[in-house]
Amino acid sequence: MEIYTVSELAELAGISVRTLHHYDEIGLLRPARVGDNRYRYYGEEELLRLQQILIHRELGLSLGEISAVLDDPAFDRLESLIKQRDRLEAEAGRHRRMLKTIDRTIAKLKGEKAMKDTDLYSGVVSPQKQAEYESWLIERYGENIRGEIEANTVKTQSMSPTDHAGLMQELKEIEDALAQAMQDGAPPQARSLDPLIERHRSWVARTWSKPCTPDAYANLANLYEAHADFVERYEAIAKGFGAWLPAAMQSWAKRQEQTC
Amino acid sequence: MEIYTVSELAELAGISVRTLHHYDEIGLLRPARVGDNRYRYYGEEELLRLQQILIHRELGLSLGEISAVLDDPAFDRLESLIKQRDRLEAEAGRHRRMLKTIDRTIAKLKGEKAMKDTDLYSGVVSPQKQAEYESWLIERYGENIRGEIEANTVKTQSMSPTDHAGLMQELKEIEDALAQAMQDGAPPQARSLDPLIERHRSWVARTWSKPCTPDAYANLANLYEAHADFVERYEAIAKGFGAWLPAAMQSWAKRQEQTC
DNA sequence: ATACGCTCTCACGCCGCGTGAGGGTCAAGC
DNA sequence: GCTTGACCCTCACGCGGCGTGAGAGCGTAT
Numbered sequence: 001m002e003i004y005t006v007s008e009l010a011e012l013a014g015i016s017v018r019t020l021h022h023y024d025e026i027g028l029l030r031p032a033r034v035g036d037n038r039y040r041y042y043g044e045e046e047l048l049r050l051q052q053i054l055i056h057r058e059l060g061l062s063l064g065e066i067s068a069v070l071d072d073p074a075f076d077r078l079e080s081l082i083k084q085r086d087r088l089e090a091e092a093g094r095h096r097r098m099l100k101t102i103d104r105t106i107a108k109l110k111g112e113k114a115m116k117d118t119d120l121y122s123g124v125v126s127p128q129k130q131a132e133y134e135s136w137l138i139e140r141y142g143e144n145i146r147g148e149i150e151a152n153t154v155k156t157q158s159m160s161p162t163d164h165a166g167l168m169q170e171l172k173e174i175e176d177a178l179a180q181a182m183q184d185g186a187p188p189q190a191r192s193l194d195p196l197i198e199r200h201r202s203w204v205a206r207t208w209s210k211p212c213t214p215d216a217y218a219n220l221a222n223l224y225e226a227h228a229d230f231v232e233r234y235e236a237i238a239k240g241f242g243a244w245l246p247a248a249m250q251s252w253a254k255r256q257e258q259t260c
Numbered sequence: 261m262e263i264y265t266v267s268e269l270a271e272l273a274g275i276s277v278r279t280l281h282h283y284d285e286i287g288l289l290r291p292a293r294v295g296d297n298r299y300r301y302y303g304e305e306e307l308l309r310l311q312q313i314l315i316h317r318e319l320g321l322s323l324g325e326i327s328a329v330l331d332d333p334a335f336d337r338l339e340s341l342i343k344q345r346d347r348l349e350a351e352a353g354r355h356r357r358m359l360k361t362i363d364r365t366i367a368k369l370k371g372e373k374a375m376k377d378t379d380l381y382s383g384v385v386s387p388q389k390q391a392e393y394e395s396w397l398i399e400r401y402g403e404n405i406r407g408e409i410e411a412n413t414v415k416t417q418s419m420s421p422t423d424h425a426g427l428m429q430e431l432k433e434i435e436d437a438l439a440q441a442m443q444d445g446a447p448p449q450a451r452s453l454d455p456l457i458e459r460h461r462s463w464v465a466r467t468w469s470k471p472c473t474p475d476a477y478a479n480l481a482n483l484y485e486a487h488a489d490f491v492e493r494y495e496a497i498a499k500g501f502g503a504w505l506p507a508a509m510q511s512w513a514k515r516q517e518q519t520c
Numbered sequence: 521a522t523a524c525g526c527t528c529t530c531a532c533g534c535c536g537c538g539t540g541a542g543g544g545t546c547a548a549g550c
Numbered sequence: 551g552c553t554t555g556a557c558c559c560t561c562a563c564g565c566g567g568c569g570t571g572a573g574a575g576c577g578t579a580t
Contacts, residue, residue, distance in 0.1 A: 039559075040559090044492070062536090277527090297576060298527080299528075
């Protein structure tokens with residue numbers, strides 16, 4: 001059994017002694033033993049836990065989240081990874097929008113184009129703020145549906161035509177596949193739909209700049225169901241699809257929550 | 261000429277009023293005018309400056325750095341924007357790579373769950389651990405190492421159980437011999453180890469589909485040293501082997517490079 | 521007049537530690 | 551046994567980038 005002092009473990013892991021003290025303070029990584037002299041001693045197990053901590057830290061989790069994750073006996077690595085994936089995708093989307101914004105700003109500086117003030121900020125806004133804004137929208141879709149649509153168009157306008165077309169093409173493919181499934185007689189609750197619904201959710205996650213949780217996804221389904229514009233749009237794809245799709249989405253979301 | 265109050269500008273930019281106050285406090289973004297009532301009023305110019313600030317902030321500059329950059333009289337907006345664009349693209353690339361890595365890890369974890377019943381033989385590390393390990397590796401050591409990992413796992417996965425078992429048997433023999441040498445008191449730098457180390461390198465070369473140069477071999481040693489799974493694995497063979505083996509590998513690699 | 525929303529200025533709190541200050545502990549050498 | 555120097559400890563403040571009140575003034579509509 002190997003035993004490490006603070007500085008040994010710190011050097012091994014490439015972190016500072018202070019960091020180990022801190023992790024002890026907040027109960028994230030306790031020493032295996034503490035001597036009479038109050039020296040901290042760590043063993044193999046703590047080394048492994050520290051590795052886990054550092055991995056999650058690199059992926060951008062806060063220390064609180066990490067300790068929750070690691071101390072959850074039913075810690076699901078898969079779920080955790082999927083969460084990370086959604087975060088990354090949202091980030092990537094933000095980056096794409098920022099790129100477009102910068103390009104347009106460059107164009108403006110060169111005097112080639114005029115730009116509206118609101119356009120200056122598309123993509124530049126902080127992720128938290130935008131996330132807040134969007135979840136707010138979804139919570140209150142009923143009264144603010146126009147705002148939502150407006151925000152959406154502003155957003156998509158800030159994309160290049162080719163990007164936008166590609167995104168729409170992808171959405172169309174997913175929707176067509178879902179409509180086909182419906183026409184083949186699949187009930188909205190069918191588990192066989194899961195891969196398609198997952199693709200759909202993933203697409204949505206990319207256009208939002210916040211993680212699309214099952215909960216949020218279910219809210220989106222409600223929105224689809226409640227608003228005539230959306231119903232119309234989906235009915236145009238296939239008869240009954242305007243009701244079937246939200247049902248499928250809600251069914252999927254429910255199952256996700258149950259398995260949590 | 262447009263004039264904005266704090267809350268107007270904040271909403272436009274997707275930031276908080278407090279943030280504008282803060283930027284005023286630290287002199288990063290001063291209002292165009294301040295009324296008798298001490299209200300802050302911003303104009304077009306401030307709007308543009310705020311955009312610059314937010315872009316730079318997104319790119320990870322501190323507010324101090326941003327103000328230094330923006331207040332440099334030789335500051336060229338166009339040039340700066342182009343630089344930011346480049347950095348942004350690099351960031352986006354990193355994100356894409358991380359996404360891929362996570363996807364691969366997810367795929368593997370899902371495969372593992374589905375095939376849990378058909379758990380034929382245990383490899384070097386459990387596939388679950390390995391999946392996690394790979395994403396960590398790529399985070400730490402970059403994209404270039406991915407090819408090697410990929411080739412490695414693909415190869416071992418595509419092998420018949422008997423072949424795989426044979427390979428593992430051979431590896432075990434080499435490692436046991438090395439561990440024996442260590443326990444007999446050989447320091448990692450001993451030249452007498454060369455034949456064994458060469459056998460080891462040769463084994464590695466066979467499992468990689470890429471040439472295993474001394475340099476690559478030294479990198480592998482670093483990995484062995486850095487990751488707890490490997491350390492654990494080698495410590496299980498013999499106490500201290502987890503540190504000794506990488507040292508021996510590195511020593512060998514160093515000598516190879518000198519003789520070149 | 522009064523109510524409501526916007527604005528202001530303090531001023532403390534949060535995270536993830538860095539960076540001392542001030543003092544004990546341990547092994548080695550004189 | 552005594553010093554030296556390298557460790558270790560516990561406070562405790564500081565930083566950056568704001569969030570989040572509290573308490574008070576301003577502006578406009580009814």
